[in-house]
């Protein structure tokens with residue numbers, strides 16, 4: 001890869017008791033590109049996302065963002081530094097409207113704390129308006145029509161909840177966006193919309209890490225693919241390299257899945 005990576009993962013490892021969920025995995029993430037992370041169920045993909053976002057502490061290895069080692073930083077600091085994610089099962093706050101859910105993603109841009117809200121409420125109201133405007137913009141971009149914005153987010157159909165999650169992560173204006181199986185449960189036309197959206201998000205100049213089983217989607221929008229199996233990196237390369245890699249084909253056939 002010629003461009004300087006936005007983020008680098010080096011020798012990352014994580015054990016759960018006797019299970020080596022992630023073993024010595026290294027790869028780079030480049031701004032403006034979708035990098036796919038694929039592998040059979042249980043290969044360690046979600047664990048890797050949890051290590052990069054800081055939800056889990058790693059046992060070994062380093063994660064750097066824009067040349068800075070962030071391995072020891074807590075999750076919220078990684079969020080402020082520009083890392084956002086979506087979950088394998090949408091994590092939508094109960095009892096909150098769609099708009100409020102997405103505004104929660106924009107909170108890191110808030111400048112004014114509790115004291116302001118007591119003594120200078122007009123400042124906070126203005127800030128709230130700005131966050132609502134940002135949330136509205138992100139919802140529109142993620143393809144959630146305005147008719148849904150005041151509804152309870154948990155009342156939305158599944159496909160739309162996934163879009164709300166992406167809108168919330170976009171409201172953080174991330175440099176690196178990690179998506180855990182975003183096409184799971186979507187129909188082909190929703191998946192095609194999602195592919196377009198993720199390509200556009202990368203074209204903004206963000207690095208996108210896509211964990212996904214839909215090989216059509218992976219092959220069509222990724223610049224680079226990393227394959228993991230039993231926690232280890234099995235291969236990495238362009239979609240063309242990966243589609244013809246014998247180890248990858250064997251791992252997928254072993255798991256009763258085929259690389260398209």
Ligand SMILES: Nc1ncnc2c1ncn2[C@@H]1O[C@H](COP(=O)(O)OP(=O)(O)O)[C@@H](O)[C@H]1O
Nearest residue numbers: 016019021039040041042043044045046047048
């Ligand atoms: N919190 C946990 N505690 C114990 N084992 C876990 C935990 N999370 C994941 N694992 C195990 O680690 C391995 C990798 O899991 P995971 O990262 O979820 O894989 P993938 O997302 O690729 O399907 C699996 O064997 C899984 O059972």
Ligand SMILES: [Mg+2]
Nearest residue numbers: 045046047088
């Ligand atoms: Mg997973």
